Amino acid sequence: MEPLALQDLGPWLSSWGEGLWRATWQGALATLAVWALVKALPRLPASVKAGLWWAVALKCVLALGWPRPVPLPLLAAEPARSLPAVSPEPLPRAPVVLPQRVLGRTPEDVTPVRQAPPPAGGGWEVVLGWGALLLFAGWASGVAWQLVGHVRSWRLIRGMRERARPLAHPELEEELEFLATEAGLRRAPKLLVSSEVASPLATGLLSPVVVLPVKAVAGMPVEALRMALAHEVAHLRRGDLWMGWAPAFAETVLFFHPLVRQAAREYALAREEACDAEALRLTGAEPADYGELLIAFGIIRAPGTAAALGASAHLHALHRRLRMLESVDVMSPRPRRWLKGALCLLGVVGLVPFQVVAQDAPPAPAAKAATPAVPATPAPEANPPAARKAPPVPPVPPVPPHVGRVPPMPPVPPMPPHAGRVPPLPPLPPMPMEDDGDSYVLVTDGSVTMSGTTGDLHLARTFKQKGKDLLYVRQGGKGFLIRDTKTLEQIRALMKDPQAMGSAQGELGKKQGELGKKQGELGMKQGELGVKQAQLGMKHAELAQKHALLSMEHSRLESIRDEAERTRLEAEMEKKEEQLEKEESGLAKEQEALSRQQEALGAQQEALGEEQEKLGEEQEKLGRQHEKQMREVHTKVRTVIDGALKQGLGEPLPS
Known part of the structure; x- marks a missing residue:
């Protein structure tokens, strides 16, 4: 019964294994390609970088679940085997001799010969089947563990939102209405305040809200809170609450893939940088003032689901966001249309999952029909008269010993040891550093x-x-x-x-x-x-x-x-x-x-x-x-x- 059960699960496990392998190597290839593009073009806008990393995550998801990948013939084709030539002459007919015990019997009387059933699957098939089943069980356990974390985060965000209270602040409400209109939102989100968050947060797929920390509302000026609201409005305008599900799903199903996890982190950080640039455009604030706001909040987000993921709280992320503020162009933050169109076209082509297959083999050469025998021609004479005695080639006279001998050229006097050598300038001594890295x-x-x-x-x-x-x-x-x-x-x-x-x-x-x-x-x-x-x-x-x-x-x-x-x-x-x-x-x-x-x-x-x-x-x-x-x-x-x-x-x- 066990081999039969594995045989029933075989096609399904094979399809799952192929999809997982395809998502693994194609996701790695897409991640490396986008990483090389971002390194080669460091001046790319943050919104474009975020779109590229999001496309990498979507590529992993599609490669895993796409039913029929597009065949890509890149492997070498196997050479076609030509059939031997067959003579057109008809085969001689030979009389068929039946055994005597069969003669005189009807077909019903003749007992049909039963073909032996094919042998059951060998031991290796059972081992491979159980190995595939164990791999699937391990992968399913990892995915379940990731889903438990997302559900826990979602419950925390939901509870925080239910316990948050509306913020009665006419000036901030007016600023939020104005920013939402400037960003092109149909309606402004609700403004809430909570003591459970450390930094502003936008959440809610169907009815989005912006949650502000109680300490920030009480201790920060309105101009700083206006910049924080502009950042969260930028998240809503870009649709990050919905688009964040693709990287989260890719990171969940490919939890074992370090490059996919890195792509999800790069997407989250590029998304925050894009919202920073959009906030500067909406408010017209100075990059130095906005940088102080980032440091004040420490870019620390409350735990959230895929719809409310923030950037990393690591100091490296803070350095990158602050460095982006040095070169952000507030007057023209959006990339040009031709760049968007080219990247969209490249993304559509790259998102389609493919499968590397062998090229089509060239058609086999047609078998030549047997030709009638040609009378053999007489063999040529072994020693024809013209080739019997060839005139001897006269030997080349030896070259005299002095011809071609060139006397050695007088050596050039060597340059003195200091000639042409400029001693390098001694470098200025580095500023001394303390042992603790101060x-x-x-x-x-x-x-x-x-x-x-x-x-x-x-x-x-x-x-x-x-x-x-x-x-x-x-x-x-x-x-x-x-x-x-x-x-x-x-x-x-x-x-x-x-x-x-x-x-x-x-x-x-x-x-x-x-x-x-x-x-x-x-x-x-x-x-x-x-x-x-x-x-x-x-x-x-x-x-x-x-x-x-x-x-x-x-x-x-x-x-x-x-x-x-x-x-x-x-x-x-x-x-x-x-x-x-x-x-x-x-x-x-x-x-x-x-x-x-x-x-x-x-x-x-x-x-x-x-x-x-x-x-x-x-x-x-x-x-x-x-x-x-x-x-x-x-x-x-x-x-x-x-x-x-x-x-x-x-x-x-x-x-």
Whole structure:
């Protein structure tokens, strides 16, 4: 009975396994493709990025449940096998002989021969069937666990909404009506207030509402709450409460797939960035003010279902959203129509699930009919008269030993060890860091002084306002903003001496650069002389070849029996040898002159190299002094910062 039950479940398990495998690898392929596109085009609007990641999630869902994927012939086709040729002649008829025991009986009397039933499934089929069943059970358990989490979150959101009370605030209600009209909503959502949420929240599929925290309503100005309402209205205008189900469903059914989970997180974060940009457009607020609002709420969402998922509360998400505010274009936040159309077309094509199949095999060649026998032609004669005796090929005379031998070119004198080499400028010593990772960034309108990471620099620039200096401090894992004028003046005063020493190092660097330029010019001259020496070497090779030809002519003179002719040829060859010797002597003098010039240039290069070394030693000495000075200044700066924080002059940021 067990093999029979597995046999009944076989087709269904096979279909499920194929769909799950198709969703797994096609989802991974789509995730990597969108990731590469987003990395290649970092200036893509956040709304476009959110749409791309949403399409990846929908691709996973369709690939899993699509009944008939589109065949995509990418595999190589199997070569078709041709049938052997069949003779058109009819087969001879042979008499059919029946056994005697069958003769004289009717067909009913003859007992039919029963074919043996096919053997039942082997042991391997049973093992594979049970393995597939266990895999399905594990997958179903994981999906059930994910669904339990979504149901629990949905119940929390529903209970919170039922316990929330309407907010009686005429000014905020008027602002919400105005923002909903500006965003193009048919009706404004209801405004509720609750003590169970830490940040504003939009929820409700059929009757959406916006829930504000009690502490925010009591302690924040109306302008800040207006920006928060604009963000939630942007969620409703984009339809995020409905569209969020696709990534949630993909993450549920493919809970084991790390790339699908990453795609869902990227969609949630890009969705929040798109709503941030839309909120700036609706309110006309400054990015710095909106960034302070994000830090005030800490982008921490209450737990919600797929229809109310927020961005990650991790600090990395805060950094990304704040970094987006640096480059957001409030005047034209929506992408162009052609970009939307191209991405929509690409999405429609990419969403269709496909299945890689083999290409169609080419038709087999037609079998050739048997042709009548052709009389055999007589074999050709084994040794025809024309091929019996071939004239022998005359041997190639050996090349004389001197032909083609080129005398070695005189070597180019080596360049001195310092020629053309510009010692690199010593890098400015890095600002010392404490062991606990504390850092600070002083941002002014014209310069930046920092001891920290690029992430600290991005945060500091986000909160920098025009005409106002800012000091960002990270101490003990917490961030602070210091805008106190007296504290900033003390730090700028401490930085004057290191800046002066840095200027001195810059002047030394300029001198080293000028010396390097001169060394480069000398190197170019040495290269030109090297080219001339190579040309002289080629001429030496030509003369050597002429000498080789004369040697061959000398060997031919022995075969001339006419004494007068031999004497005349010897005289001509002597004249040619004298001429070649004169040319070689002239080339040797030119080569010697070039070598002297090379030596002179090498001496100049060596002198410049020694001067360059002296400047390098001086630069290294200044570098050590600068490093020591910076350590002392860093200690003093830390003392000033500690004093400012003790006085309560630092504005804390969420950790």
